[in-house]
Amino acid sequence: MTPGLREFVLDGGVGADVGRANxxxxxxxxxxxxxxxxxxxxxxxxxxAGTRRRTWLxxxxxxxxxxxxxxxxxxxxxxxxxxxxxxxxxxxxxQPVTGRQPRWPRLxxxxxxxxxxDRVLPLASPRALLPVAAAVSTVTVTRLLDAEGKTVARLIxxxxxxTGAAPGGRAAAAGEPAVTLPARLAVAEVRGYPGQARTAxxxxxxxxxxxxxxQTMLQQxxxxxxxxxxxxxxGADARITAGMPAAxxxxxxxxxxxxxxxxxxxxxxxxxxxxxxxxFRVAVRRTRSAVKLLGDVLPEGLAAxxxxxxxxxxxxxxxxxxxDVHLLGFDETARHLVAxxxxxxxxxxxxxxxxxxxxxxxxxAALRSPRFAAVTHDWRxxxxxxxxxxxxxxxxxxxxxxxxxxxTARAYRKVTRRGGAITAESPPESLHDLxxxxxxxxxxxxxxxxxxxxxxxxxxxxxxxKLQDVLGAFQDGQVQREEIRALxxxxxxxxxxxxxTLLAMGEVAxxxxxxxxxxxxxxxxxFARFAGPEGRRHMSVLLRTPHAGAPG
Amino acid sequence: MRVYATYNIKGGVGKTxxxxxxxxxxxxxxxxxxxxxxxxxxxxxxxxxxKPRVKGGGKALIRGRRALDDAIKGTDFDxxxxxxxxFSYRTxxxxxxxxxxxxxxxxxxxxxxxxxxxxxxxxxxxxxxSLVSENVLHAADVLLVPLIxxxxxxxxxxxxxxxxxxxxxxxxxxxxxxxxxxxxxRLHREITENLSAERPGVAGTVIPALSLVERMSVxxxxxxxxxxxxxxxxxxxxxxxxxxxxPAQPER
Numbered sequence: 001m002t003p004g005l006r007e008f009v010l011d012g013g014v015g016a017d018v019g020r021a022n023x024x025x026x027x028x029x030x031x032x033x034x035x036x037x038x039x040x041x042x043x044x045x046x047x048x049a050g051t052r053r054r055t056w057l058x059x060x061x062x063x064x065x066x067x068x069x070x071x072x073x074x075x076x077x078x079x080x081x082x083x084x085x086x087x088x089x090x091x092x093x094x095q096p097v098t099g100r101q102p103r104w105p106r107l108x109x110x111x112x113x114x115x116x117x118d119r120v121l122p123l124a125s126p127r128a129l130l131p132v133a134a135a136v137s138t139v140t141v142t143r144l145l146d147a148e149g150k151t152v153a154r155l156i157x158x159x160x161x162x163t164g165a166a167p168g169g170r171a172a173a174a175g176e177p178a179v180t181l182p183a184r185l186a187v188a189e190v191r192g193y194p195g196q197a198r199t200a201x202x203x204x205x206x207x208x209x210x211x212x213x214x215q216t217m218l219q220q221x222x223x224x225x226x227x228x229x230x231x232x233x234x235g236a237d238a239r240i241t242a243g244m245p246a247a248x249x250x251x252x253x254x255x256x257x258x259x260x261x262x263x264x265x266x267x268x269x270x271x272x273x274x275x276x277x278x279x280f281r282v283a284v285r286r287t288r289s290a291v292k293l294l295g296d297v298l299p300e301g302l303a304a305x306x307x308x309x310x311x312x313x314x315x316x317x318x319x320x321x322x323x324d325v326h327l328l329g330f331d332e333t334a335r336h337l338v339a340x341x342x343x344x345x346x347x348x349x350x351x352x353x354x355x356x357x358x359x360x361x362x363x364x365a366a367l368r369s370p371r372f373a374a375v376t377h378d379w380r381x382x383x384x385x386x387x388x389x390x391x392x393x394x395x396x397x398x399x400x401x402x403x404x405x406x407x408t409a410r411a412y413r414k415v416t417r418r419g420g421a422i423t424a425e426s427p428p429e430s431l432h433d434l435x436x437x438x439x440x441x442x443x444x445x446x447x448x449x450x451x452x453x454x455x456x457x458x459x460x461x462x463x464x465x466k467l468q469d470v471l472g473a474f475q476d477g478q479v480q481r482e483e484i485r486a487l488x489x490x491x492x493x494x495x496x497x498x499x500x501t502l503l504a505m506g507e508v509a510x511x512x513x514x515x516x517x518x519x520x521x522x523x524x525x526x527f528a529r530f531a532g533p534e535g536r537r538h539m540s541v542l543l544r545t546p547h548a549g550a551p552g
Numbered sequence: 553m554r555v556y557a558t559y560n561i562k563g564g565v566g567k568t569x570x571x572x573x574x575x576x577x578x579x580x581x582x583x584x585x586x587x588x589x590x591x592x593x594x595x596x597x598x599x600x601x602x603k604p605r606v607k608g609g610g611k612a613l614i615r616g617r618r619a620l621d622d623a624i625k626g627t628d629f630d631x632x633x634x635x636x637x638x639f640s641y642r643t644x645x646x647x648x649x650x651x652x653x654x655x656x657x658x659x660x661x662x663x664x665x666x667x668x669x670x671x672x673x674x675x676x677x678x679x680x681x682s683l684v685s686e687n688v689l690h691a692a693d694v695l696l697v698p699l700i701x702x703x704x705x706x707x708x709x710x711x712x713x714x715x716x717x718x719x720x721x722x723x724x725x726x727x728x729x730x731x732x733x734x735x736x737x738r739l740h741r742e743i744t745e746n747l748s749a750e751r752p753g754v755a756g757t758v759i760p761a762l763s764l765v766e767r768m769s770v771x772x773x774x775x776x777x778x779x780x781x782x783x784x785x786x787x788x789x790x791x792x793x794x795x796x797x798x799p800a801q802p803e804r
Contacts, residue, residue, distance in 0.1 A: 096582070144626070148603075148772075149601055149772065150600070150602060150628065151626075151628040152600035153628075190625075190626035191624055191626035191633055192602075192622075192623070192624055192626055192633075193625065193626065199746030230557060297567045
């Protein structure tokens with residue numbers, strides 16, 4: 001058992017005797033041997049030497065990295081292991097992988113039980129774990145013995161070659177070069193002998209060409225692959241400046257959104273996890289809002305044409321996402337049943353899954369269609385022409401900052417006007433409409449975020465988010481209830497609905513109705529706060545104060 | 553966690569060699585294993601090249617979890633840790649009695665929190681009838697009793713079985729096995745052949761008297777590690793396969 005590791009990197013460029021640690025099994029460089037021999041007898045542990053394959057895993061939006069964690073699937077001799085380490089490389093948890101080796105990507109929820117899963121699942125769910133890097137190492141182990149001949153520490157020499165992000169550490173794909181990392185030496189502590197591990201580390205410190213590892217192997221591997229942790233590109237921030245022509249800025253925003261769509265496309269097509277489709281849809285919705293609200297600054301006809309195309313695309317994704325929402329919340333919903341039993345709902349789950357498979361086929365067909373290929377291709381071409389047009393500034397027209405102020409102010413006025421008209425008697429559609437206006441305002445704020453003062457931006461978005469939460473809870477309840485009714489009809493038509501299931505679905509619908517009523521009751525207060533003096537002040541500060549650090 | 557204890561009132565019957573080899577086999581099978589050398593003579597500690605010393609002695613150990621955690625040493629083998637002996641264990645009875653609470657359940661209570669870290673614990677007990685042995689009987693799931701095939705040692709097994717049957721609460725499963733068996737001796741042959749068949753709770757495997765087992769003290773390693781293909785190692789493997797295995801790790 002290895003409670004702690006101290007890691008070093010061998011610098012191949014310093015000193016002729018500092019060769020690669022894996023030249024022959026267990027053979028360390030003479031300098032390393034001589035240093036350690038001051039305190040220990042060295043013995044090669046040939047049984048522990050061998051090839052080790054590592055695959056580092058994270059969600060596509062780097063949730064583990066953001067939480068300061070690194071997850072590794074390691075395979076050497078025998079069964080593999082999942083290792084969870086902190087940002088400093090310290091081991092936090094490990095669990096054996098028994099039975100069939102998992103294939104990646106794999107949903108976090110599908111990991112076998114164990115201490116690693118217990119820590120990873122709440123962070124990663126509902127996402128899948130994807131390989132972010134893979135490496136094959138030649139590992140040799142040297143036992144450091146005390147005067148009794150007892151192993152008091154181990155020295156692990158690891159010469160790794162990064163093989164790309166292929167699952168399971170397989171060889172790099174064709175054309176992808178394998179990169180050799182600097183050899184690493186790790187002093188592994190034997191339980192109960194911390195002092196000896198410290199001594200070994202101290203002795204290594206003094207060896208020329210051996211330096212404490214400043215980066216974990218994952219960091220080295222990602223660097224070798226040219227990947228930056230966190231480079232999922234999920235954000236909507238485009239590089240815009242206050243003084244740039246509005247059309248240039250809008251084109252930049254739209255190009256960034258197109259990029260997000262494309263980054264998520266593969267995950268949607270392969271159905272890696274539900275969040276790829278979610279992020280894809282959000283980017284499509286943002287695109288539609290941008291085209292609608294900012295399209296006036298684009299060349300004539302462009303907004304109308306692509307507004308329709310992106311509506312088609314958004315509509316194509318809706319049925320599958322709606323089913324995903326039901327399925328993602330399914331267990332939680334089943335837990336809250338009072339009169340019915342959780343298993344009563346199982347036929348409903350089976351039905352949802354069948355429907356989802358059908359909708360997935362339809363969505364895949366749409367995303368593989370010539371129409372989709374043409375939309376994305378032509379849209380990019382059109383946007384690039386606008387963004388890169390050299391004469392844009394000379395043509396006059398508003399700047400990005402001016403456009404931000406006028407459109408945001410307009411959207412805010414619309415929200416306050418429509419929201420103010422809502423009474424207890426207003427139909428659900430009025431809240432739905434307000435929710436859409438709120439989303440538009442939120443998107444505008446986000447598009448122009450680089451131009452706003454960060455503090456003022458935080459205040460306004462904070463106010464708006466609270467209002468959106470209530471509207472979202474109301475509208476989601478409404479939509480889900482209507483869907484449950486429609487799905488119940490469809491199940492009946494297909495003779496797939498036992499009475500107990502319909503009753504359980506009725507209970508679910510009742511609970512949604514109760515949640516909706518609570519959201520409706522909370523609306524008045526939330527809206528008053530958003531549209532009241534404090535909220536108005538926040539908005540006026542935002543519109544009057546340009547971002548001090550915003551470029552030009 | 554499954555707790556195995558090797559125990560006999562008599563000394564020199566192969567308790568320590570059994571505990572050391574079985575613990576090694578258990579760990580080699582991928583189970584996280586702890587061997588607690590309760591014998592103040594520290595033979596098991598010696599065999600693993602660990603100094604028979606515990607900071608604060610038996611007193612600190614019996615007082616709480618912290619000292620226990622700090623005292624555990626990794627061995628040369630994967631998955632196998634050792635809680636070494638200490639000379640102060642010779643007065644362990646007094647320490648247990650002074651610890652308060654239920655003195656006979658103290659070792660069981662100390663082992664309980666270790667269940668998160670280990671799948672199996674082996675207790676190598678000193679030869680005696682004392683509060684220590686009573687503690688061990690309470691803590692163990694499997695009581696392994698090495699027997700030299702003599703009439704007297706059979707009497708001892710009867711006494712022990714009777715004693716265990718009279719224990720309150722949870723009782724260990726008693727599994728005896730013949731140890732240090734010399735096939736050249738007629739009495740050994742007769743007793744091992746007749747008794748394994750006749751008596752329940754006696755393992756079919758016998759551990760032969762072999763010089764290789766004695767060599768463990770020279771090699772300072774389990775025979776299953778330094779001579780895995782030897783007859784001695786095969787015998788311990790056969791014995792291990794007769795014992796109830798540690799619980800499988802929880803799957804979800």
